[in-house]
Amino acid sequence: EAGVAQSPRYKIIEKRQSVAFWCNPISGHATLYWYQQILGQGPKLLIQFQNNGVVDDSQLPKDRFSAERLKGVDSTLKIQPAKLEDSAVYLCASSLDLGQTYGYTFGSGTRLTVV
Amino acid sequence: DAKTTQPTSMDCAEGRAANLPCNHSTISGNEYVYWYRQIHSQGPQYIIHGLKNNETNEMASLIITEDRKSSTLILPHATLRDTAVYYCIVAHTGANSKLTFGKGITLSVRP
Numbered sequence: 001e002a003g004v005a006q007s008p009r010y011k012i013i014e015k016r017q018s019v020a021f022w023c024n025p026i027s028g029h030a031t032l033y034w035y036q037q038i039l040g041q042g043p044k045l046l047i048q049f050q051n052n053g054v055v056d057d058s059q060l061p062k063d064r065f066s067a068e069r070l071k072g073v074d075s076t077l078k079i080q081p082a083k084l085e086d087s088a089v090y091l092c093a094s095s096l097d098l099g100q101t102y103g104y105t106f107g108s109g110t111r112l113t114v115v
Numbered sequence: 116d117a118k119t120t121q122p123t124s125m126d127c128a129e130g131r132a133a134n135l136p137c138n139h140s141t142i143s144g145n146e147y148v149y150w151y152r153q154i155h156s157q158g159p160q161y162i163i164h165g166l167k168n169n170e171t172n173e174m175a176s177l178i179i180t181e182d183r184k185s186s187t188l189i190l191p192h193a194t195l196r197d198t199a200v201y202y203c204i205v206a207h208t209g210a211n212s213k214l215t216f217g218k219g220i221t222l223s224v225r226p
Binding site: 033035040041044045048055091093098099101102103104106108109 | 157211
Protein backbone atom coordinates (compact mmCIF):
# COMPACT_ATOMS: atom_id res chain seq x y z
CA GLU A 1 0.00 0.00 0.00
CA ALA A 2 1.10 3.57 -0.56
CA GLY A 3 2.63 5.25 2.45
CA VAL A 4 1.87 8.58 4.08
CA ALA A 5 2.74 11.34 1.63
CA GLN A 6 4.04 14.70 2.80
CA SER A 7 5.10 17.80 0.94
CA PRO A 8 7.20 19.77 0.62
CA ARG A 9 10.21 17.77 1.71
CA TYR A 10 12.18 20.86 2.66
CA LYS A 11 11.25 24.49 3.27
CA ILE A 12 13.34 27.51 4.22
CA ILE A 13 11.56 30.71 5.24
CA GLU A 14 12.37 33.91 7.06
CA LYS A 15 10.97 34.54 10.51
CA ARG A 16 7.54 36.14 10.54
CA GLN A 17 6.65 34.53 7.20
CA SER A 18 3.94 31.91 6.90
CA VAL A 19 4.27 28.30 5.74
CA ALA A 20 1.98 25.36 5.10
CA PHE A 21 2.61 21.64 5.06
CA TRP A 22 0.45 19.03 3.39
CA CYS A 23 -0.21 15.41 4.34
CA ASN A 24 -2.05 12.62 2.54
CA PRO A 25 -2.58 9.65 4.88
CA ILE A 26 -2.92 6.01 3.99
CA SER A 27 -6.26 5.34 2.30
CA GLY A 28 -8.91 4.35 4.81
CA HIS A 29 -7.03 5.59 7.87
CA ALA A 30 -9.42 7.57 10.02
CA THR A 31 -6.91 8.96 12.49
CA LEU A 32 -4.24 11.48 11.51
CA TYR A 33 -1.48 13.00 13.64
CA TRP A 34 0.93 15.89 13.24
CA TYR A 35 4.18 15.71 15.19
CA GLN A 36 6.99 18.24 15.57
CA GLN A 37 10.53 16.90 15.92
CA ILE A 38 13.23 19.33 16.99
CA LEU A 39 16.80 18.21 16.29
CA GLY A 40 18.02 15.73 18.88
CA GLN A 41 14.59 15.11 20.41
CA GLY A 42 11.81 12.63 19.89
CA PRO A 43 8.66 13.61 17.99
CA LYS A 44 6.13 15.69 19.95
CA LEU A 45 2.44 15.39 19.15
CA LEU A 46 0.86 18.66 18.03
CA ILE A 47 -2.63 17.61 16.98
CA GLN A 48 -4.70 14.48 16.41
CA PHE A 49 -7.69 14.19 14.08
CA GLN A 50 -10.37 11.53 13.87
CA ASN A 51 -11.89 11.86 10.40
CA ASN A 52 -12.42 15.63 10.12
CA GLY A 53 -12.72 16.32 13.86
CA VAL A 54 -9.99 17.33 16.29
CA VAL A 55 -9.42 14.79 19.08
CA ASP A 56 -6.50 16.46 20.83
CA ASP A 57 -4.79 19.77 20.11
CA SER A 58 -3.56 20.48 23.63
CA GLN A 59 0.07 20.77 22.51
CA LEU A 60 -0.61 22.97 19.47
CA PRO A 61 0.56 26.60 19.89
CA LYS A 62 -2.72 28.00 18.68
CA ASP A 63 -1.54 31.60 18.50
CA ARG A 64 0.54 30.70 15.44
CA PHE A 65 -0.22 27.12 14.41
CA SER A 66 -3.41 25.88 12.78
CA ALA A 67 -4.38 22.60 11.18
CA GLU A 68 -7.36 21.27 9.31
CA ARG A 69 -8.63 18.06 7.79
CA LEU A 70 -11.74 19.33 6.05
CA LYS A 71 -12.88 16.21 4.17
CA GLY A 72 -11.42 13.70 6.59
CA VAL A 73 -8.62 12.73 4.24
CA ASP A 74 -5.80 15.20 3.47
CA SER A 75 -4.58 17.59 6.11
CA THR A 76 -2.67 20.84 6.18
CA LEU A 77 -0.64 22.34 9.01
CA LYS A 78 0.06 26.07 8.90
CA ILE A 79 2.41 28.30 10.84
CA GLN A 80 1.81 32.06 10.79
CA PRO A 81 3.99 33.88 11.68
CA ALA A 82 6.99 31.56 11.97
CA LYS A 83 9.60 31.94 14.69
CA LEU A 84 13.19 30.72 14.76
CA GLU A 85 12.26 28.04 17.31
CA ASP A 86 9.80 26.50 14.83
CA SER A 87 12.75 25.06 12.91
CA ALA A 88 12.07 21.33 13.05
CA VAL A 89 10.87 18.33 11.08
CA TYR A 90 7.09 18.14 10.89
CA LEU A 91 5.91 14.56 10.69
CA CYS A 92 2.48 13.36 9.69
CA ALA A 93 1.24 9.92 10.71
CA SER A 94 -1.98 8.00 10.28
CA SER A 95 -3.60 4.95 11.81
CA LEU A 96 -6.66 2.91 10.98
CA ASP A 97 -8.58 4.14 14.00
CA LEU A 98 -8.23 5.60 17.49
CA GLY A 99 -6.18 3.50 19.88
CA GLN A 100 -4.19 1.74 17.15
CA THR A 101 -0.90 2.66 18.79
CA TYR A 102 0.89 -0.26 17.11
CA GLY A 103 -0.33 0.82 13.73
CA TYR A 104 1.01 4.32 13.21
CA THR A 105 2.51 4.87 9.75
CA PHE A 106 4.67 7.96 9.46
CA GLY A 107 5.59 10.02 6.46
CA SER A 108 9.16 11.14 5.86
CA GLY A 109 8.39 14.62 7.15
CA THR A 110 8.93 18.21 6.08
CA ARG A 111 12.14 19.79 7.31
CA LEU A 112 11.48 23.47 8.09
CA THR A 113 14.29 25.94 8.59
CA VAL A 114 13.38 29.42 9.82
CA VAL A 115 16.13 32.01 9.32
CA ASP B 116 0.94 7.19 30.13
CA ALA B 117 3.93 5.74 31.98
CA LYS B 118 7.37 7.12 31.20
CA THR B 119 10.32 5.10 29.94
CA THR B 120 14.06 5.37 30.53
CA GLN B 121 16.58 4.32 27.90
CA PRO B 122 20.35 4.71 27.63
CA THR B 123 21.42 7.48 25.30
CA SER B 124 23.39 5.30 22.92
CA MET B 125 24.97 1.95 22.30
CA ASP B 126 26.79 0.15 19.56
CA CYS B 127 27.21 -3.39 18.36
CA ALA B 128 29.09 -5.27 15.68
CA GLU B 129 27.40 -6.21 12.44
CA GLY B 130 26.02 -9.73 12.55
CA ARG B 131 25.82 -9.81 16.34
CA ALA B 132 22.68 -9.48 18.42
CA ALA B 133 21.75 -6.00 19.59
CA ASN B 134 20.00 -5.91 22.97
CA LEU B 135 18.30 -2.58 23.67
CA PRO B 136 17.09 -2.11 27.26
CA CYS B 137 14.17 -0.03 28.49
CA ASN B 138 12.92 0.69 31.99
CA HIS B 139 9.23 1.42 32.59
CA SER B 140 8.82 0.94 36.34
CA THR B 141 5.50 2.86 36.51
CA ILE B 142 3.75 0.88 33.80
CA SER B 143 0.12 0.10 34.59
CA GLY B 144 -1.76 -3.11 33.95
CA ASN B 145 -3.44 -2.06 30.72
CA GLU B 146 -0.39 -0.46 29.12
CA TYR B 147 1.57 -2.08 26.33
CA VAL B 148 5.25 -1.70 25.52
CA TYR B 149 5.89 -0.49 21.98
CA TRP B 150 9.11 -0.14 20.03
CA TYR B 151 9.51 2.14 17.06
CA ARG B 152 12.69 3.08 15.27
CA GLN B 153 13.69 6.08 13.20
CA ILE B 154 16.32 5.80 10.54
CA HIS B 155 18.03 9.03 9.54
CA SER B 156 15.79 11.38 7.49
CA GLN B 157 12.77 9.09 7.78
CA GLY B 158 9.72 8.97 10.01
CA PRO B 159 9.49 6.46 12.86
CA GLN B 160 8.64 2.89 11.92
CA TYR B 161 6.77 0.36 14.07
CA ILE B 162 8.84 -2.66 15.16
CA ILE B 163 6.96 -4.67 17.76
CA HIS B 164 4.74 -4.42 20.83
CA GLY B 165 3.72 -6.58 23.77
CA LEU B 166 1.71 -6.65 26.98
CA LYS B 167 3.37 -9.26 29.20
CA ASN B 168 4.37 -12.20 27.05
CA ASN B 169 7.51 -12.24 24.98
CA GLU B 170 6.89 -11.44 21.34
CA THR B 171 8.76 -12.16 18.13
CA ASN B 172 8.26 -11.06 14.57
CA GLU B 173 10.36 -10.88 11.43
CA MET B 174 12.16 -7.79 12.66
CA ALA B 175 12.87 -8.37 16.33
CA SER B 176 12.06 -10.03 19.63
CA LEU B 177 10.65 -8.30 22.69
CA ILE B 178 11.41 -9.67 26.13
CA ILE B 179 9.30 -8.24 28.98
CA THR B 180 10.26 -9.03 32.58
CA GLU B 181 7.73 -10.80 34.72
CA ASP B 182 7.06 -7.68 36.80
CA ARG B 183 6.75 -5.71 33.53
CA LYS B 184 9.01 -2.98 34.86
CA SER B 185 11.56 -3.38 32.11
CA SER B 186 11.95 -4.86 28.66
CA THR B 187 14.59 -5.61 26.05
CA LEU B 188 14.34 -5.32 22.30
CA ILE B 189 16.54 -7.83 20.55
CA LEU B 190 17.71 -7.51 16.97
CA PRO B 191 19.13 -11.02 16.44
CA HIS B 192 21.60 -10.26 13.64
CA ALA B 193 22.21 -6.53 13.41
CA THR B 194 23.08 -5.05 10.03
CA LEU B 195 24.36 -1.60 9.10
CA ARG B 196 20.81 -0.70 8.06
CA ASP B 197 19.69 -1.17 11.67
CA THR B 198 21.61 1.96 12.67
CA ALA B 199 18.82 4.21 13.96
CA VAL B 200 17.19 5.79 16.99
CA TYR B 201 15.02 3.26 18.82
CA TYR B 202 12.09 4.47 20.91
CA CYS B 203 10.56 2.47 23.73
CA ILE B 204 7.03 3.74 24.43
CA VAL B 205 4.42 2.69 26.95
CA ALA B 206 0.78 3.36 26.13
CA HIS B 207 -2.66 1.84 26.52
CA THR B 208 -4.89 1.10 23.55
CA GLY B 209 -7.97 3.05 24.53
CA ALA B 210 -9.61 5.56 22.21
CA ASN B 211 -7.64 8.47 23.68
CA SER B 212 -4.28 6.72 23.61
CA LYS B 213 -1.44 8.18 21.61
CA LEU B 214 2.27 7.64 21.16
CA THR B 215 4.46 9.88 23.30
CA PHE B 216 8.10 9.70 22.26
CA GLY B 217 11.14 10.24 24.48
CA LYS B 218 14.63 10.79 23.16
CA GLY B 219 15.19 7.12 22.42
CA ILE B 220 18.45 5.23 22.18
CA THR B 221 20.82 5.67 19.26
CA LEU B 222 22.06 2.31 18.04
CA SER B 223 25.18 2.35 15.90
CA VAL B 224 26.03 -0.87 14.10
CA ARG B 225 29.71 -1.03 13.19
CA PRO B 226 31.16 -3.09 10.33
